Amino acid sequence: MDMNKNYAIGIDLGTSTSEICVYRNDEPFPIGDPNWRSPIVPSLIAINKKGELLIGEEARGLVDVSGQGIREIKRKMGTGETIKLLDREYRPEEVSALILRKLKENAEEALGITIEEVVLSVPANFPDAARQATLNAGELAGLKIMRLINEPTAAALAFGIKNIGVEEQLAIFDFGGGTLDITILEMVAGVLDVRCSFGNPQLGGKDFDEAMMTLLLQKLEAVNPGVEISDIAYRALKEVAEKTKKALSTDSFHRVRVPYFATCNGKSIDLDVEVTRAEFEMAIAPLLEQARECIRQALAARQLRPSAIDRILLVGGTTYIPAVRELVTEMFGKEPKADVNPDLAVGIGAAIQAALAQGLINEESGVILTDVAPFGLGIDIVTRIGGQYILTYEPLIQPNTTIPYSTKKTYRLLHAEQEQVEIRLYQDNTGKAKLPSETIYTGISGEIIDIPPAADGNAYPIEVEFSYDINGIAKLKATISGTSKSIEITYDRSPQRMDVQDKFNATARIKDLWKQNARAKQYEAVINKAERFLSTIPPQEREPLSQIAIDLKVALATDNVEQIEKWGNILVDTMFEMGL
Amino acid sequence: MVYELYQTLEVSPQAELEEIRRSYYRLVRKYSPERHPERFQVIREAYETLSDKQARQNYDALQKYGDEIQVLIEQAEACMSEEKWTMAIDLLKRILTLAPGADAARNRLGICYIHSKNWDFAVKVFRALTKINPHVPLYWLNFGYAYKQQADILDNEDYRRGQLYHQARECFQVCTKLESFNPEPYVEIARTYLEESNYAESLVWSERAIGADGKTDFQDFDTLFFICIIYWRSGEFAHIDRTAQRIISLLPANDDARKYAAARFFNMGLDIFKFGVKQVNYSLFRAASKFLKAAKDFDPNDIEIKDLYQNVELMVAGVDSLEIIRQDSTIVNELKSLCEFILADRCYYFESDEEKNKIYDRLMEEIFANPPNLILDSVKKIKYNYLAIYQLNSDLFGQIEQAIYQWYTHQSSGNYNSFSGIGKEIASTLKKWLKWR
Incomplete structure (x- = not known):
């Protein structure tokens, strides 16, 4: 870690929007997109007909065209699903890597530095596979991920750093584009102690958009029975629904107009309907009920009364919906205040976490953060229950346990002649699993073989030492007591778990795509021009232009922003001076 | 420290x-x-x-009285293993006074109360335990036992019985929700239904017990055996056979397992047989025969099993024949009574030898009050048409036949004796063919 750096970077890679933030000169701030000014970059990717890669706001026009764009890629992270763009299939981490790379580039351009180390945020209830995919995405984007931070925790940090003297029970209501997280923290003496985190990883703004789409279509069909909607129109509706949803956050009604939207009885008709906030609220009532259930769970987990919560922080775009705010007010019995920016708090918090990790914030003003394990881990053991032998799940760490954490447990082999034993690691997202079938197998296992027969005829005890560190790396050591036999397995979040060949292919794929990025292309033309010119002159006259072109190409290949900018400028200046 | x-x-x-x-x-x-x-x-x-208030209390107690508690626990465990419940209860109470949060000790206290039939205390203990630890299946299971065992010892007519079984089931059901893979609470629910003669529900819950861990295997033997008992009690004897076949298909290919299964079925068959004898309920012989047949299938080489099976089969056949013989007008009624007597004799029915002797003498007297040709005809009919009964005591029937032939011979040689006179004679000589204590 470069301790001399005077800045720290945090990234919020969101379902609908993403942000990159920097902590510098004792202040965190978001970095805007150079073209669009806003620091809130839509998480959209598209490829135009010319094969050019479009990221963020510029992708909006094409993102819903089938096979040319993708939105909400975060919801697919950690799944085996691939995305087809033009004629190639991409993994979700590759698409995410492109967004990360765009953010990286924005920051590099704004700050004039090369960014390597960052803190990335993930939903508190992100399963391990999705976290793993996020780390892979970071690596593919040329980033070193210092730490993954849970989004609500990051938001709490953004609040805590400015309110170090506050002593409160905080509830973070983080309702983003794809997920809902409710995290309860206690802040005392500048320590943010995460007490528990609960969420619904499948509930987000996207579902509200879909409810709006259904509502708009119902209205259209009511006026035009038998209306036919093409796939293209249907996809375009997504954008319209999102806009309508946003409009209804401030207005009590909104008129939607899309000319030539559909056909009815062979005639082209417009989508021209009016939606009131009350109608929308009716449509989203089931979604609100799910959110309510999450709050109940979070409070019940720590046996908290709503009145025990002193402050509620709203995070995520979905919290702009008035009905959502009302729900929060009603459930907690107090109104949430605008303590943090719902769009930026997570990114800001990630940057603060990076600054804390890099030692940029002095001890007195620094917030200390404790965090919890997002999921449980355990092994399977044979248990005698109700007169039968059954393979059961044995938790070693429960979800919401404060980390770092370690434990030691002793079991016994089944019989004195047992020659081998296998230890398998399972992941439990609920904290309620009792059978391996109720968990997810991590694919990580270890085996102790050639165990000598027990001399006294009693099966050996087997000691299991388990530890879970602050970076989410779990280690398990199993030892057969009284013998030299033992095994150590590591549950490591490092990206090594992505297959080497997979990674190689992924890198090649997104490199191809990235080259189609407008900015990379900007120098391509200059280099081409320089090289064409160089081929027309004798070798001895080629210096220094040829060396400058090589340096720029190296800078582009290694993706070193400072160098690209430096050699790019030199090349352009040199060619300008040469009258080219 | x-x-x-x-x-x-x-x-x-x-x-x-x-x-x-x-x-x-x-x-x-x-x-x-x-x-x-x-x-x-x-x-x-x-x-x-x-x-955490509770955890701190426990920790404090352990710090203050740790050694003392340890000694008490050991003593209480020793008492429990010797079934000295009252002493164990005193020791456990002392532990709980020192460490009120010691749930494991409280659980033991509840078990001791159940064993010593202190039902109200047992229920109180487990109600408290399940209230503090609603997620611990063991406490719910024991809570259920506290109700069930109380009900088990009540008369069938006792109005509290149904209520107690209902409460037991509610506890066991919580347990099944917490630990769906544990067969024990399902079986216990099945047992309560069996006690209430609700065979259909009892079967349903038994099958749930078998499927609890997601597979049917030899570990489900006890439950399958329990199902046989349900069929015995419900009178659907044919299903006993079928269930035994189900067990056979699950048995591992080793002799010990088969011998074990055979022994279980043999003992059950023997018990049912004895029960049938005691109740003079001949239909139970059929149930016993099903259990014994299963035992024989599990272990075909065991002589004891084979003998009892053959014996019981013989009686089952006898019982069947007896039902038909009762309708047969060509056989003299007194001989029908003899058939019943013989069957009862095979079943060790009679209280004492005197009783049996009296009945036997009277029966013989009545038989020989009939003309000899009628008796002979009836015996022959029994021999040819009702072999199953004849076989129950072929010696006795044979001797009656012999005696009548002899009488004919005597008569034709001029030694004229009254027929009814020989009745007593024959009766006394034939007594040796009966079973005496």
Whole structure:
């Protein structure tokens, strides 16, 4: 870690929007997109007909065209699903890597530095596979991920750093584009102690958009029975629904107009309907009920009364919906205040976490953060229950346990002649699993073989030492007591778990795509021009232009922003001076 | 080392919760998880215990009376293994006075109350345990036992019985929800239904027990055997056979397992047989025969099983024949009574030899009051048409036949004796063919 750096970077890679933030000169701030000014970059990717890669706001026009764009890629992270763009299939981490790379580039351009180390945020209830995919995405984007931070925790940090003297029970209501997280923290003496985190990883703004789409279509069909909607129109509706949803956050009604939207009885008709906030609220009532259930769970987990919560922080775009705010007010019995920016708090918090990790914030003003394990881990053991032998799940760490954490447990082999034993690691997202079938197998296992027969005829005890560190790396050591036999397995979040060949292919794929990025292309033309010119002159006259072109190409290949900018400028200046 | 957790958090054992909380946060600031992960863990562990009222109480009790409690636990366990329930109860109560949060001891106390039939206390203990620990299946299971065992010893007519079984089932059902893969609570529910003669429900819950762990295997033997008992009680004897076949298909290919299964079925068959004899309920012989047949299938080479099976089969056939013979007008009624007598004799029915003797003498007298040709005809008919009965005591029937032939011979040679006179004679000589104590 470069301790001399005077800045720290945090990234919020969101379902609908993403942000990159920097902590510098004792202040965190978001970095805007150079073209669009806003620091809130839509998480959209598209490829135009010319094969050019479009990221963020510029992708909006094409993102819903089938096979040319993708939105909400975060919801697919950690799944085996691939995305087809033009004629190639991409993994979700590759698409995410492109967004990360765009953010990286924005920051590099704004700050004039090369960014390597960052803190990335993930939903508190992100399963391990999705976290793993996020780390892979970071690596593919040329980033070193210092730490993954849970989004609500990051938001709490953004609040805590400015309110170090506050002593409160905080509830973070983080309702983003794809997920809902409710995290309860206690802040005392500048320590943010995460007490528990609960969420619904499948509930987000996207579902509200879909409810709006259904509502708009119902209205259209009511006026035009038998209306036919093409796939293209249907996809375009997504954008319209999102806009309508946003409009209804401030207005009590909104008129939607899309000319030539559909056909009815062979005639082209417009989508021209009016939606009131009350109608929308009716449509989203089931979604609100799910959110309510999450709050109940979070409070019940720590046996908290709503009145025990002193402050509620709203995070995520979905919290702009008035009905959502009302729900929060009603459930907690107090109104949430605008303590943090719902769009930026997570990114800001990630940057603060990076600054804390890099030692940029002095001890007195620094917030200390404790965090919890997002999921449980355990092994399977044979248990005698109700007169039968059954393979059961044995938790070693429960979800919401404060980390770092370690434990030691002793079991016994089944019989004195047992020659081998296998230890398998399972992941439990609920904290309620009792059978391996109720968990997810991590694919990580270890085996102790050639165990000598027990001399006294009693099966050996087997000691299991388990530890879970602050970076989410779990280690398990199993030892057969009284013998030299033992095994150590590591549950490591490092990206090594992505297959080497997979990674190689992924890198090649997104490199191809990235080259189609407008900015990379900007120098391509200059280099081409320089090289064409160089081929027309004798070798001895080629210096220094040829060396400058090589340096720029190296800078582009290694993706070193400072160098690209430096050699790019030199090349352009040199060619300008040469009258080219 | 005592009160170590308090030392870790730098507070006194008398500290209020708020003081503990403040100290924890002060220490986390000093030893953050980032910079001092090991130290932080120790602090956190101490805080988890001392900030939880119940956990702190237990910890305090252990610090104060740890050694004493240990001795008491050992003594209580010893008493329990010797079934000295009252003594165990006293010891466990002493533990709980010192450490009111010792749930394991409280659970044992409840078990002791069940064994000593202190039902009200047992229910009280488990109600408290399940209230504090609603997620521990064991406490719910024992709660169910507290109700069930109380009901088990009540008369069938007792109005409390149904209510108690209902309460037992509610507890067992909570247990099945918490630990769906544990067959025990399902079986217990099945048992309560069996006690209430609700065979259909009993079967349903037995099958749930078998499927609890997701597979049917030899470990489900006891439950399948229990199903056989349900069929015995419900009178659907044919299903016993079928269920035994189901067990056979699950048995591992080893002799010990088959012998074990055979022994279980043999003992059950024997019990049912004895029960049938006691109740003079001949239909139970059929149930017994099904169990014994299963035992024979499991272990075809066991002589004891084979003998009893053949014997019982013989009786079953006899019972069947007896039903038909009763309708047969060509056989003299007194001989029909003899058939019943013989069957009863095979079943060790008679209370005493005197009783049997009396009945036998009277029966013979009545038989020989009939003309000899009628008796002979009836015996022959029994021999040819009702072999199953004839076989039950072929010697006796044979001797009657012989005696009548002899009488004819005597008569034709001029030694004229009255026929009814020989009745007594024959009766006394034939007594040796009966079973006497």
